[in-house]
Amino acid sequence: MPLDRFSRLFHTVRYLKPRQIGWRLYYRLMRRRVRHHALAPPGPVSQRQWAGAWSAPAWMPPCRVGTDEFMFLGERGYLRSAVDWNHPGKSKLWLYNLHYLDDLCSQEAEARFAVHRVLVQRWIDENPPLAGNGWEPYPLSLRLVNLVKWLAGPTWRGGEPVPGPWLESLARQAQALSAQREYHILANHLFANGKALTFAGAFLQGEDAERWLGQGLAILDAELLEQFLDDGGHFERSPMYHATLLWDLADLIRLAECSGLPALEVRAATWRETLARGLAWLDMMTHPDGEIGFFNDAAFGIGPTLTDLKRYAEMLGINTSTPGVVMRKHEGLDASFTVRHAQTSGYVSLDWEQGGKALLDLAPVGPDYQPGHAHADTLSFELSLFGQRVLANSGISQYGEDSERHRQRATLAHNTVTVDGQNSSEVWAGFRVARRARPGAVSIDAREGALTVGGSHDGYRRLPGRVVHYRQWRFQEGELILRDRLEGRFSRAEARFHCHPAVTLALQDARHGELILPGGERLAIAIEGGEARSETTTWHPRFGESQSNHCLVVAFTAPRCTTSFCWA
Known part of the structure; x- marks a missing residue:
């Protein structure tokens, strides 16, 4: 190995936490065991009764831009066959976005309900457990949240029960995520894991659902203190990811309201305080044109804007003018x-x-x-x-x-x-x-x-x-x-x-x-x-x-x- 490459590697690895190294070794050396846990069939689950239907603002424009055509990251692509979920001609990040199923919760999603039913059924039919990009922990996390929001929304709660096979698929995805929590990466990835397990555990009812809920809340309790700094900023110092995690916090507060679960309600005050401070930090890092400054990884359109977040916060009754810095x-x-x-x-x-x-x-x-x-x-x-x-x-x-x-x-x-x-x-x-x-x-x-x-x-x-x-x-x-x-x-x-x-x-x-x-x-x-x-x-x-x-x-x-x- 060339000396400069060895130096880079040494000065990168020496900053890692021991548990990052331990978990990375575990996932590499114990793949069969991880796979066994991820594929373990969950026990019986049913839909938990919530206090109210899910409703929240949507900041993301529609991802579906035509018949079986999607736009992610400024690039168009098609979903015409099962192969397209993992198309070799598309970047991994583009395919991740396809598996998020973000369109379920995008702007004016209610008008596309019938199309979304087909899309969800296709995902279930064409993505067998642990096959392809969609079963990796980060896309699992984002998709689980989108599915719960969609299934807990007013359209479903209007009468028709959620199909049993869909609840079973949701449970299988939660189990797969539970076995692959990203302790080797940490930061915003682990926070997304915690949010997803919390959503899945709050939506489903059963012994496994209680376990997922406990795992998710344990992650969130620890990572909230670790990742949000005293001045309100997220510790990765990316205004783009900061805005994304503020939306996650708003979603968790709304989940506490909709579900009525005591385990969430008791944490909601802390989530509200963190969100208020985070909004003040984002306001500081936003230009007069209403968009974020470009420090570290930052771009428009990946996370919500300050205006989007303030609208959500105001719906939650949070004071958006609280000084945080x-x-x-x-x-x-x-x-x-x-x-x-x-x-x-x-x-x-x-x-x-x-x-x-x-x-x-x-x-x-x-x-x-x-x-x-x-x-x-x-x-x-x-x-x-x-x-x-x-x-x-x-x-x-x-x-x-x-x-x-x-x-x-x-x-x-x-x-x-x-x-x-x-x-x-x-x-x-x-x-x-x-x-x-x-x-x-x-x-x-x-x-x-x-x-x-x-x-x-x-x-x-x-x-x-x-x-x-x-x-x-x-x-x-x-x-x-x-x-x-x-x-x-x-x-x-x-x-x-x-x-x-x-x-x-x-x-x-x-x-x-x-x-x-x-x-x-x-x-x-x-x-x-x-x-x-x-x-x-x-x-x-x-x-x-x-x-x-x-x-x-x-x-x-x-x-x-x-x-x-x-x-x-």
């Missing part, structure tokens, strides 16, 4: 800034009048033992002005392990500094991180008519020159001054500023230029300690989507480089 309003400056600092998760946001917002990343890449959705984006930032995104990290368009996935996770795809062509954190494969950047202390200071935020990271100390990157953002009336300082030896360093596709970059010379916004507003650019050039790059707002955009690249000519953007 430290908030200060700095008056007496040339401009008035509202500053929110999520100290535990590591982000700072600044809001000001006329649709101005900045999101600053001073965060760790994620939980040490599961940084699978992390990017090498420490000390990156995003900027909106006049309600329009101006500087934006590149987002994601795909998963997998190819070069494009690696490029989208790399430091050069974000609004921060690369040193000697290296990433600040060693992202590799599709979901791995070896040595990672550690952020330093955050400073927030208001004086001399400006608001200044500062931070640092040591991600480049692993290089021969042992470089530490210091960055300072200085906001004042109509201007952002960005000061980067590198301590240590380096041959080449570059700061990148990725423009939103609607923004035009025009350079007059190596130290001056301007950004032109769609509404005609202009930002003057001035550089000291560096030389600028323009590159054409790509922005990825959604899976399967790529848009051409401009990138301002500033090559350092000294250890200190200042880039200012003036829109006064």
